[in-house]
Amino acid sequence: MARRKLIAGNWKMNGLRTGGLALAGDLATRLGLEAAAGFDMLVCPPATLVASVAEAVRGSAIAVGGQDCHAREKGAHTGDISAEMLRDAGASHVILGHSERRQDHGEDDATVRAKAEAALRAGLVAVVCVGETRAERDAGRAEAVVAAQIAGSLPAGADAGNTVVAYEPVWAIGTGLTPTAEQVQAMHAFIRAEVAKKVASAGALRILYGGSVKPSNAAELLGLPDVDGALVGGASLVADDFWAIAVTCR
Ligand code: 13P
Numbered sequence: 001m002a003r004r005k006l007i008a009g010n011w012k013m014n015g016l017r018t019g020g021l022a023l024a025g026d027l028a029t030r031l032g033l034e035a036a037a038g039f040d041m042l043v044c045p046p047a048t049l050v051a052s053v054a055e056a057v058r059g060s061a062i063a064v065g066g067q068d069c070h071a072r073e074k075g076a077h078t079g080d081i082s083a084e085m086l087r088d089a090g091a092s093h094v095i096l097g098h099s100e101r102r103q104d105h106g107e108d109d110a111t112v113r114a115k116a117e118a119a120l121r122a123g124l125v126a127v128v129c130v131g132e133t134r135a136e137r138d139a140g141r142a143e144a145v146v147a148a149q150i151a152g153s154l155p156a157g158a159d160a161g162n163t164v165v166a167y168e169p170v171w172a173i174g175t176g177l178t179p180t181a182e183q184v185q186a187m188h189a190f191i192r193a194e195v196a197k198k199v200a201s202a203g204a205l206r207i208l209y210g211g212s213v214k215p216s217n218a219a220e221l222l223g224l225p226d227v228d229g230a231l232v233g234g235a236s237l238v239a240d241d242f243w244a245i246a247v248t249c250r
Helices: 017-033 047-056 083-088 099-104 109-121 134-138 142-153 181-196 215-222 239-249
Strands: 005-010 039-044 063-066 093-096 125-130 163-167 207-210 229-232
Touching: 005 093, 005 207, 005 239, 017 039, 017 047, 017 239, 039 093, 039 239, 047 063, 063 083, 083 109, 093 109, 109 125, 109 142, 125 142, 134 142, 142 181, 163 181, 181 207, 181 215, 215 229, 215 239, 229 239
Parallel strands: 005 039, 005 229, 039 063, 063 093, 093 125, 125 163, 163 207, 207 229
Antiparallel strands: none
């Protein structure tokens, strides 16, 4: 099953107007010069920049996403943003269940699933994150943890067009550490089999790897059979690095 690669940047809580718009504009220019890019590109700026980045890349092939949304469409939820608001601001995707939100905000699988269902309701693609901690991997529980996250977090109605899964081992995020290529491939194949229990089109659904992806390891990771793209944190803040990662998929 041929799956087009998706190179996604999660800017996290980084980026003010000037630098963020310059970064997005730089990427849009590079993508525009690419005759027939063999990959899709997504940038997920902080909520304050979603609308202006969407405006800056309009007419380019770059998609824009949020980093979280509320499960409800609107109402008395001070500080929150709905999927409909992201869509209205020009987003087409939203990251949900990132480990930093699971940790910092106590989001459990049911919360993530409700948010992912809100994303689908609003017409956004849900990028659902899963991944084990170092302690869980050392205890031999990585697959069990990820299986439970898949079972609990994937939205009802998920299919290959409206949902992406991102495998992000917590211990690989921002640490410079990555699992071996064999470990990544094994986990991605396992995730696809778990997704197939719920989703008929699992063979076409994109599974991204995230956690210390950089230009020097991108070709190896993105060349694995069940790795359909990358969710990049730190390296997505530097146009040269993010681009160098993307063009390994040319
Ligand atoms: P780093 O690429 O900085 O390790 O972050 C990965 C990540 O959390 C992307 O969502």
